[in-house]
Amino acid sequence: MSAEDRVASTTQETRRVRVHRFKRDDGPAHVDEHEVPVGARTTVLEALRWIQLHEDATLALRHSCFHASCGTCGVRVNGRERLACVTPLADVGGGTVTVEPIANLPVLNDLVVDMTSFVERFPEAHAIVRDSEFLPQADVPVDLGAFERFEDCIECGLCLSACPVSATDDSYVGPAALAFAQRMLEEDPGTVDRDALLDWADQDTAAWRCHAAFECTEACPSNVRPAQRIMALRKDLRRRRRDQGRAIPEVGSEDPT
Amino acid sequence: MSERRTEDQTPSGVEEILRVRSAEGPVERKSPGPTAWFDVRRRGTGHFAFSLNRITGLGLVFYLYLHLAVLSQLLGGEAAWNGFLETATTPLFLGLDVLLVFGLLAHGLNGLRVALIGSGFVPNRQKALFYTLMTFGAILLIYSAIHVFTAEG
Amino acid sequence: MQAPAQDPRAPTGEPNRSRTWRWTALTGVALLLLVTIHMVAHHFVVEAVGGLRTYQHVLDYIANPVIFVIESIFLVVITIHAMLGLRSVLFDFGLSDRHKQLVSKGLVGLGVVTVAYGFVLIGVLASRA
C-alpha cells in the first residue's frame, strides 16, 4: 500500500488490548486490559503509548525511532514477533490484541526485556555500515569511494524470540549473531579475522545447533533472512574444512570422550 | 563549596536503585528447556516441525528399547514368542504399530528436510519441502495403516 | 596441517558440533533406507495379521547372511543416531560444560551396551537356526 492510500483511511473504533505487566515488587506477571480508540492505521506502539498517556503511566515499554530503524519496540502481538511501531492493529486480525514482551530474554519490566544477553551473543563489536547495493545505475562520485548504508539488522531480537532452539537452549547463540557473522564474512571490510569468526561459528552452540525451522526469517522485520545466512555459514564452514584437507573423521573420534 | 552533599546523599538514592535492579531474584524469565516444545502460542510451521522432531525422536528411542526388550522373548524359545504374538496382534497393539509408523515417517521425513536444507540443498524452499514431505508421509501412513489392519495370513 | 588459532570465546571441552551434526544427518539418511528395509521385511512381506513372524520364521530369517549383515548395520546406525539425538535433547536442558561431558560419556556407554545386547540377541538366534 502506498503512503497516500494509508492517509485516506481513517475510521474510528476501539480495540481491546491485553498487555503483559510485570513489576518486581508486585509479584508474578499478570495481564491488564484496556479499551483503546483506534483508527484504521493505528499501530500497536501508538496504542501502547495511548495507554501510557491516558490510562496507566506506569506501563513500561521500549521504543525509539517509530519507523523500524532502531529495533527497540519488538514485542509479541498475538503470539507473533512484531515491531510495534510498524504493526497496525488492523493487520493482526480482529478482536482482542495481546501484547507480550519478546521471548527468550529476561523480562525486566512489563514489556521491557534486558538486551544485554542478546548483545553478548554477538562475536565482536560489529560494523553497522556497509556498501549500498541499491541504485546500481548511480554514478558514485570519485571522492566518495562507494555509496554506503546501514546494515539491515536492527538488533531487535525478534529472531531470537521466534527461534524454537533458543526457546529450549539458552546456550545457542541464536540467529542474529550467526547472521551477523555470515555478513561479515560475505562482505569483509578488510578488518575481519576470518578464521576466528569461523571458529566461533563452528561450535555446537553456534551454526550447527540450528534446526532449520526458519522461524527467524519469518520473524525478521528487516529482511535479513537469518536462517538462509546460517545455511550459507555452514557452507563456508564445510568449504574451510575441505580446504584444510580434513577427511570425515572416524566414528570413534566423534564421541566426546 | 561548603554545601557539597556528595558523600552523605548521592549514593543513597542511586545505589538503592542499582542494588534492587542488579538483585538476582525478581526478573521474570521463563526458564528455557523442553517445555518450549509445547508452547502453543508459537504457531509457526518451523516451530511445529522442530517440536515434532524432538517429541517423535524421544518416542522412537523409547520404542527402540521397548522393541529390544520384547525381542528378548525370542531367547525364551518358541512358546514364549508365540505367546507374545497373540497379544501383539490385538487391535490395540496394531494401533500402536500405526503410531510407530507415524513417528518414523514424521521424524524421518522432517529429518530429511533438515538434512537437505542444513547441508545446502534447497536453501530457500523449506516450507514447500516440509509440506511436500508431510503430504507424502500422510499417504504412506494411510497405506500402512490399512495394510497393518487388513493383511491376512 | 596447521590448526586454526584458538578462539578465546570458544568454550573448552566441547566436541565440535559440525561433526555430530554431520553424523546425525548421515546416520539419519542411512536410516531412511534401513528402517524402510526393516519395516518392509518384517511387516509388509509376511502374510499374517500385523505382519509378525512366528518363532521359526524369525530364526530362518536371521540365519540368512545378507539379512544378518543388514540387521547388524541397522543396529549400529540406529544406536548412533539415537544416542546423538538423545544428547541433543539432553543439552536442551541447559547443562553446564561438566554435565555435558558426563552426559556424552554416559551416552557412549549406553550405546555400547545397546549394541552389545543387540549382537548377543542376533548371534544367539542365528546360532539356533
Added chain:
Amino acid sequence: MRRSSPHVLIIGGGGTGGALAHDLALRGMQVTLVERGEFTSGTTGRHHGLLHSGARYAVNDKESAVECIEENTLLRHIAPGSFEENDGLFVAITDEDMAYLPAFLAGCEETGIRTQVLQPDEALRLEPMLNPELKVAVRVPDATMDAMRMPLRFFATAKANGAVLLNYVDVTDLERGGGVVTGARVRDVVTGRESTIGADLVVNATGPWSEQVAHMAGVDVPIRPSPGVMLAVRGRLCNMVVNRLHASGDGDIVVPQRALSVVGTSSWVVEDPDDLGVPQDHVQRMIDEGSMLVPAVREAPFRSAWSAARPLIGSKDDADSGRELSRTFKTIDHAVDDGLEGFVTITGGKGTTLRGMAEVCADVVGRKLGVDEPCRTRETVLLPHTAVFAA
C-alpha cells in the same frame, strides 16, 4: 580520605543528556543520568537521522550553520562507522528555488560549508531517482546517522567512564531548600519504588519537556515543543540526502536510511510534548513535497508515519509554526536568570550538535562546581553502541 568529586544529576536520556554525561565523566565528575523511558525514546531517536552539513541554515541562521559544520566534521572523527557518509544534495526545482541559489551559495561560503554545484545531468547520474525537472543541485557534506545508535555511543562511553545511567527512572519532583536545588524525587518504574537522588547540581536536559521539569523547580524556560511529522517509505530511493533548495519549509528533505527513505518534516507548536498525534494533512504534505524531490516517494510502499517534538527556543509570543524559532541551543544557569542555585537547563539544538551543546553546558557546570578540567570530547573516540548494554 579523599574527598569525592562533585555529583551531577542529569535529567533526560536523549542525545544531549548522553553527550553531557560523557563530557562530565571525562572531566572526572560523578554523573548520574535518569531517563523515564528507554534512552533516546523522546525526541533523539525519532529524528530523521540527518547529520546536518549546516547548509540548511546557511542563509537565515548562520550561528546554527557554523555549529553544524563544525560538529559534522568532529562527529565523523569520534564516531567512525556510525554514518552513511554519502553527502547531500540541495535540489532546485522551481524558478523560485533558483532565485535562492546565490544567497545559499554565499551563506555556505561564509559559514565554511564546502559546496559543489551540479548541473541536472550530473545530479541525475549521481541520483537517478531525483525529479528530472530539477534545475540545479548543490552537493554539500550532509550524512545520515543512526538516530539511536550514534547517540548511544556517548552513553556507552560515559558508562565505561563511570557514569551511572538509569533508564526507566521518572523524576516526579525536584528537591529544593533555601533557593538551592538539592536533588530529585524519582520513581523507579522497574519496581514502582520512590526515592531521592541528591546532587550538587541538577541538569535539566529534557528537550521539549524542559518546561515541565523547570516548573518542578518553580522556574520557567523559553522552550516550545514543536513537533514535526515524518514519513518512512520502503525502498532506498536515493543514497545521498536530498534537500529542497529553498528557505526552510515543510517536506523538504528525503533521508535514506537502511532500506528505507525518510521524508521530513512539518512543524507546528503544542503544549504537551507527550500528546502529539500524527495529523493526516501533514502526512499528505510529506508525500506531496517529498515527491517533488524524489517522485518515487508517492508510489513507494508505506512503512511508517510519526511525530517527534523538537525543543525550540523562543517565547510563548512567537509565531505558531515554530519555523521562525531558533534552532540553536541554550544553556541556562538558573542562578543567574532566576536566583535558583544548583539547577541548569540545556536545551534547544539538534542531533548534529549534541556534543557541542554538551561541551558548552559542561563548561558552565564545571565553573559552578569548581572543577577546572578542559573538555576532552573533541578527541575522544567513542565506544560502539553495544557497549551501553555491557554489565
